[in-house]
Amino acid sequence: MKITRILLLLCALPLAHAQQPPAFVPNYDEAKVGTYTLPDPLTMNDGSKVLTAQQWRKRRAELLRLFAENVYGRTPTTKPKLRFAEKLRDPNALGGLATRREITIQLTPKSAGPTINLLLYVPNKRAGRVPAFLAMNYGGNHAVHPDPKITLATAWMRENKDNGIVNNRATEKSRGTEARRWPLEMIVQRGYAVATFYYGDLFPDHNNGRPDSIIPHLSKDEDWNAIGAWAWGLSRALDYLEHDKDIDARRVAVMGHSRHGKAALWAGAQDERFAIVISNDSGESGAALARRNFGETVARINTAFPHWFNAKYKTYNDRVAALPIDQHEILALIAPRPLYVASAVEDQWADPRGEFLSAQAASPVYQLLGKDGLNATQMPGMHQPVMSMIGYHIRVGVHDVTKYDWEQFLNFADRHLRQK
Ligand code: GCU
Numbered sequence: 001m002k003i004t005r006i007l008l009l010l011c012a013l014p015l016a017h018a019q020q021p022p023a024f025v026p027n028y029d030e031a032k033v034g035t036y037t038l039p040d041p042l043t044m045n046d047g048s049k050v051l052t053a054q055q056w057r058k059r060r061a062e063l064l065r066l067f068a069e070n071v072y073g074r075t076p077t078t079k080p081k082l083r084f085a086e087k088l089r090d091p092n093a094l095g096g097l098a099t100r101r102e103i104t105i106q107l108t109p110k111s112a113g114p115t116i117n118l119l120l121y122v123p124n125k126r127a128g129r130v131p132a133f134l135a136m137n138y139g140g141n142h143a144v145h146p147d148p149k150i151t152l153a154t155a156w157m158r159e160n161k162d163n164g165i166v167n168n169r170a171t172e173k174s175r176g177t178e179a180r181r182w183p184l185e186m187i188v189q190r191g192y193a194v195a196t197f198y199y200g201d202l203f204p205d206h207n208n209g210r211p212d213s214i215i216p217h218l219s220k221d222e223d224w225n226a227i228g229a230w231a232w233g234l235s236r237a238l239d240y241l242e243h244d245k246d247i248d249a250r251r252v253a254v255m256g257h258s259r260h261g262k263a264a265l266w267a268g269a270q271d272e273r274f275a276i277v278i279s280n281d282s283g284e285s286g287a288a289l290a291r292r293n294f295g296e297t298v299a300r301i302n303t304a305f306p307h308w309f310n311a312k313y314k315t316y317n318d319r320v321a322a323l324p325i326d327q328h329e330i331l332a333l334i335a336p337r338p339l340y341v342a343s344a345v346e347d348q349w350a351d352p353r354g355e356f357l358s359a360q361a362a363s364p365v366y367q368l369l370g371k372d373g374l375n376a377t378q379m380p381g382m383h384q385p386v387m388s389m390i391g392y393h394i395r396v397g398v399h400d401v402t403k404y405d406w407e408q409f410l411n412f413a414d415r416h417l418r419q420k
């Protein structure tokens with residue numbers, strides 16, 4: 001090689017290196033979190049104080065608008081005309097405990113258009129309409145239980161040969177791969193129905209998923225994105241549940257783990273029909289405070305998942321203090337309804353303390369509306385659930401949904417739905 005070429009190559013090397021963005025190093029040191037000031041959920045943008053429940057309605061509308069404009073994007077408000085069709089019914093599911101049903105929710109007037117494929121388990125032992133948990137799944141309906149009669153999802157899925165996802169499609173091998181997160185028998189035995197659908201029915205979860213999502217079918221110019229689409233889908237599933245004679249739609253808890261937890265919060269904030277909202281390990285842009293520099297950050301989530309939030313959110317990457325909201329206010333938007341926030345101690349990426357502090361900072365809104373918020377002055381110890389109108393627990397273990405989590409959600413629902 002000629003000497004000049006070698007020299008040129010050597011010069012180019014540091015340049016190429018300089019173009020790489022610096023690797024993200026999360027802060028896990030409480031001493032380095034720094035100080036921050038949270039926006040007050042009970043102060044309007046014009047500085048006036050919210051002192052009454054009536055004034056809260058105005059502030060609520062303002063906060064919804066601020067979250068739409070700055071974080072999740074605007075959801076179209078026109079109510080779509082849906083069509084429901086029951087495709088399958090097995091009265092003897094879960095060893096006879098439940099009736100398993102599959103319902104297609106047609107989301108547009110076109111018969112070949114997008115659908116939500118809802119899987120529904122209704123307890124066989126029931127007297128009248130039952131309350132329900134609604135939560136999206138990650139691996140398709142057939143992943144929540146090994147039952148070979150559940151229809152195999154046909155939508156796009158992330159390649160994962162170990163889990164039976166080949167060429168981005170589910171194979172028989174993928175049945176039941178998510179089952180340990182879904183203690184269906186336990187939930188049904190406690191008297192609740194379970195409704196679930198694959199989140200990719202609304203938006204395939206990758207950077208280029210938007211053209212294949214529900215979004216182009218609904219609005220051309222609104223700048224919403226995957227989290228908004230998933231939240232919208234949860235409301236459409238609730239539309240169906242309202243129509244179902246076995247379900248008491250006034251007692252539906254929307255639950256979500258992780259990115260689904262972010263979507264469940266946004267769904268519950270916008271749609272006041274959800275009786276209970278449950279966030280499991282939702283972390284950054286979910287329950288955790290954005291201004292607390294701990295674990296994942298706004299910059300990092302927008303870089304790794306550019307398709308989740310709207311364009312404006314990315315402008316806050318390096319200036320979170322300029323956000324007109326923080327995540328305690330998405331929690332406040334659930335008020336006065338029961339809200340449960342769950343963390344896991346090894347899930348430091350999601351900032352458990354930031355989730356707890358956020359729930360605490362939402363409490364004044366609950367109190368204004370005559371409810372207790374989070375009844376805890378300090379972060380509770382491991383496995384010491386707080387069951388006030390805002391509930392909270394932290395458990396041992398990693399980022400996941402466990403039987404322990406579900407037991408607390410059931411106890412919380414029993415407690416808060418009983419009188420309804
Ligand atoms: C990533 C992401 C989180 C998200 C999580 C999940 O870890 O950074 O924000 O909650 O995925 O959805 O599992």
